[in-house]
Amino acid sequence: MQKTELKPSYxxxxxxIGGACEDxxxxxxxxxxxxxxxxKYKNEKNLAIKDVLKKNIQRNRQGQTDLQYGKFKLDTDEKCTMLDEENLCTIQKTLGEKALCHTCTVYPRQNIQINQTFEKSLDTSCPEAARLILLNKEGIDFIEDEAIQHTSYxxxxxxxEIEYQYFWDNRIFFISALQHRKHSIETRLLVIGLYIKKIENLSIKERMKQSSYLSTHYLDLLNQLEEDELLATFQTYPLIQTKLAHYFLKEFNTDSAYFKEIATSAFNSIDLLEDIIAFSEFINTYKKDYQNNSDIQIILENYxxxxxxxxxxxxxAKTNIHFFSYLVIHFSLLRLLIIGNINHIDMNSQSLVKIVQKFTKACSHSSIYFDEAVNILSEKEFSIASQAIHLLKI
Ligand code: SF4
Structure with a gap:
């Protein structure tokens, strides 16, 4: 069967950009x-590199898959110890590009095959990829074509067949809803959450049967609703927001100096554990700046x-509810970083790309921050989908 390729147009x-890369x-x-x-590195015979290689790699006992079997040691500046004094990779220089490990070969690309389709995408932790992904003023579009070649990774x-159709119905619905610019991002996510709550209440067989009809129904709902009419019927939950903000901005540990800087400066005049009123007032003061800044809205949508x-x-595989929480938690944390800094960073497209890129790089390799955010939400009595929905309104 002919294979196809699906990728964003960029x-x-x-x-x-190699040496010109800022991160x-x-x-x-x-x-x-x-x-x-x-x-292969452990058994390398090339005298020019074998000792250096052995010294600078180590097992990663926390790794959960074969892709995370080992890791490169980092120096005191957090740089890979395989870089030479000109910041060139000694593995590539000595053994050639083919000797690079999986991560160094594919990054920042992600290539997967789902049934007969090769799907290709980029990761926002790379500054150059982040610019391509986030600065699409008209929104991200995708190209489907015959697959010509693919990597071995x-x-x-x-x-x-039925699972694949269900996956497609859901993913197309999520993307179409997220790109529905009549409404705020919060409302778009809310409608996705309502769709997910509805579908997860059905038996697995019924979900597969009804996903196409229900996703069309919820897209119609977005068409029919007045701007943010639905969001207005929901309450705000500043207590959850402050707990999340406190953990994420004040306690979360990362090596990224820039991330630490913007996390520290966000809401810096407020005691997030004690002063919920001051937090709510801050949000209310800057909410309009956040909502009316089209760069913020476009970049969050593309993200x-x-x-x-x-x-x-x-x-x-872990259910749509888990994915919805994942989406909303990432969105909420990024929104906290942006709103918390809106009074002292000029939120233009370049600074926003930098915030998203640093956020992805500081957080995407850490499962801790996501699990902890889920724990904070779980303290409340709501179901997990409701918890995520309650995070949306500020
Ligand atoms: S982060 Fe991206 S642009 Fe920078 S060196 Fe790595 S792949 Fe190149």
């Missing part, structure tokens, strides 16, 4: 080594659409 424009992927976070490369997900395209297939 995908082929990506090219690493190289060879520093500032854990760099995973897949099992095959790790073993493709993860393969196989679904039955979420990219998250759906790249992550939905992974989370789907």
């Amino acid at each position: 995908y082929d424009q990506f090219a690493c 190289t992927c060879c520093a500032g976070w854990r760099i995973d080594i897949d099992k095959k490369s790790y073993q 493709i993860e393969h997900v196989e679904k039955t 979420l659409v990219n998250l759906v395209f790249t992550k939905y297939f992974e989370s789907e």
Whole structure:
């Protein structure tokens, strides 16, 4: 059967800018080594590199898959120890590009095969990829074509025909709803949440049968609703917002100096554990600036659409409710970072791309912050979908 390729329209424009990169992927976070490369590096015979390689790699005992089998050691500046004094990769220089491990070969690309389709996307933790993803004024669009070639690093997900249709119905609905610009992002997410609550109440068989009809119904709802009419019927929950803000901005530990700086400066005059009123007043003061800034709205939309395209297939197995919480928590944390800093950072497209890129890089390799955010939400008596919905209104 002929294979197809699905990718965002900007995908082929990506090219690493190497030395001109303001936040190289060879520093500032854990760099995973897949099992095959790790073993190859351990047994390397080339005298020019074998000792350096052995010294600078280590096992990653916390790794959950073979792709996270090992990691490169970092120096005191958090740089990969395989970089030379000119910041060039000694593995690539000595052994050639083919010797690079999975992470260094594909990053910031994600290539997966779902049934007969190769899906290609980019990650917002790379500054150059983040510009391509986030600065699409008209919204992200996708190209489907015959597949010509594909890399050998493709993860393969196989679904039955009916599961595949269900996956497509849901993902197309999520993306169409997120790009429905008549409404605020909050309302778009709210309607996705209502659809998910509805569908998860059905038996698995009924979900598959009704997803196409229900997703059309909820898109019609977005068409028919007056701007933010639905959101107005929901309450705000400042207590959950302040707890989340306190954990994420004041307690979450990361090595990223810029992330620490913007997290510290957000809501810096407010005691987030004690003063909920001051927090609510702050949000009310700057809410309009956040809502009326079209750069913020477009960048958040593109961020979420990219998250759906790249992550939905992974989370789907753990239910749509889990994915919805994942989406809303990422959105809420990013919104807190932006609103918390709106009175002292000029929120233009360049600074916003930087905030999203640093947020992704500081958080995407850490499962802790997401799990902790879920724990904070779980303290409340609502169901998990309701908890995520209650985070939306500010
Ligand atoms: S972060 Fe992106 S642009 Fe920067 S060095 Fe890595 S791949 Fe290249």
